Amino acid sequence: MVFGFFKKKEAEPEDDDDIEPVSFLGPTNGQEVNLKAHAKLVEAGLVRAKDLVTDALAQRADGLKIEPKGQLNTVTIYIDGIPQSGGRLSKAEGLAVTQVMKLVAGLDPKQRTAPQSGGIKAEFESKKYVLMVSSTPVPDGERLMIRINDQAIKLENATELGMGEEMRLKLKSLTNSPGVVLVTGPPGSGVTTTMYGVLRNVDAYIHNVFTMIDSGGRTLFHVSTYDDPVQGEDLEGSLTRLARREANCVLVEPIRSAEVAKPVFAKADSLMIISEMTAKDTASAVQALVQQVGDPALVAEHLRAIVQPKLLRRLCQACRLAYRPKPDFLKKLGLPETLKTLYRVPPIPEDAKDHEPCPKCSDVGYLGRVAMFEMLEVTPAIKEIIAAGADPAALRAQMKKEKATTLQADGLRLVAEGVTALEELQRVFKPA
Ligand SMILES: [Zn+2]
Structure with a gap:
């Protein structure tokens, strides 16, 4: 049963059997x-x-959400992050599907009042996938979110994610010595993927790299898993043991509270620690960090950089349309006036009778995703602002003064490179 999504032609009512x-x-x-x-x-x-x-x-979706709405459950399918209706389920069906997905993901189907998350290894049309399943209690029952990682589509290292070479090399040098590098952003903005990109960017030939968290099915070369915690050992104890085992770089659980933030900064004099935290932007993340650690000077001393990704859709390379931008238009955007070509989604011809849809993207115009990045690097001036309590407005003003890479500026780089379209950049910055 296909849930009303494919535009089915009358002539082929049994096409489900092919799948x-x-x-x-x-x-x-x-x-x-x-x-x-x-x-x-x-x-x-x-x-x-x-x-x-x-x-x-x-439909090469990257997400699937099932949530109770009154007497029904709604299904939402995300394609390149854009939500689309995937139909409805009755209350009983929604409940059964949610519980079965939890079971298959190794979670407890009976536990319905606390959030749970896990993953399923899956195969479809000879391709391997990892389905990250999370359930969250909501007033009418439970919301089930399935994030789909296509193991064949590589969005693993910093370059594949779309990170510019200058930022990538900067991060590589920052992760060469002890300190803390964090990735931040709102949920669903590519934070975890970016964190693994930062980890893969560490020079694993000269450093001993460890991870303390489940990699969610990702393959990590030259990264050891820290899997022998002593009974009752806390994070600081584990980090101390890792430092003794001559670890240089450690990936730790997301920073959500003082219980994680404090030991991370306590051990950052001997280890490069990489983690993620949820925040609106880089400056807000620093402020939250200072509050959790409770010692602005310690944060100022050890924090090296905070990176924030934001996802946008990649133009389909098979059908993108080149156009010549006007020089004053480029000037207004802050792009080099020498730029000869930009790209956009081609218009569908009005007389569509002889029009063959793009074989790659079916005329969506976009295929896959890419990220733009902001980076707050802890320069001497930023360090002083952090030590003084990390006022986000002061941090932002200083970043501007130092011409730090902002999301907008980095997005324009992707437009100039023809990776995405200006229209897509405008869409993601439009207030929700
Ligand atoms: Zn196309």
């Missing part, structure tokens, strides 16, 4: 899932769950 449904190959945490012990639940929800995921994968 082999997705295979679930087990949770990413390596646990065995006992489907037999949950036979009733499996019978009620597994086929429907597979249909929904298969439908999403067939």
Whole structure:
């Protein structure tokens, strides 16, 4: 069953049969899932769950959300981050699908009052995927979010993410010695992917690199997993042991509280520590950090940089349309006036009868995603502002003065390189 998304032609009512449904190959945490012990639940929800995921994968979606709305459940499919309706499910179906997906992800289907997250290894049309599943209690039940990582589409290192060479090299040099490098942004803005990009950018040939968190199915070369914590050992204890084992660089859990922030900064004199934290922007992240650590001078001393990604859609390289921008238009944008060519989505011809849709993007005009980045580097002047309490307005003013790379400026770089269109840049900066 396809949930009303494909524009079906009358002549091919049975086209579902051509699609082999997705295979679930087990949770990413390596646990065995006992489907037999949950036979009733499996019978009620597994086929429907597979249909929904298969439908999403067939449309190369990167996300799928199921949430209760009154007596129904709505399904939302995200394609390159853009939400689209994926139909509705009855309350019973929605519940069964949600519980079965939790089960297959190695989570506890009975636990419905606390948030849970896990992952499923999956295969569809001979391609491997990782489905990151999270459930969140909401007033009408539970919201299920499935993020789809296509293991074949590489958005793994900094360059693939779209990071400019100058910033990439700067980060490489900043991660060469002890200190703290963080990636920040609102949820869903590419923070975790960027954090792994920063980790992969560390020179692993000269440094001993460790991770203390589940990599969510990512392959990490030259990175050891710290998997032998002593019973009851806290984060500071683990970091001390890692430093003794001659670790240089450690990826730690997201900084959400003082319990993580304090030990990270306490050990940052002997380790390069990489982590992520949720914040509106880089300056707000520094302020939150100072509050959590409770010692502005310590943050000022050890923080090296905070990077913020923002995702936008990549123009389809097969059908993007070149145009010549007017020099005064470029000047207004702050782009070099010597730039000869920009690219945009081609218009669909009005007489569409003989029009063949683009074989790559089906005339969406965009294919895949890319990120632009802001970077707050802790320069001597920034250090002073942090030590004085990290006022976000003062940090922003100083970044401007030092011509730090901002999201807008970095986005324009991607426009100038023809990676994305000006229209897309305007769309992502439009207030929601
Ligand atoms: Zn195209």
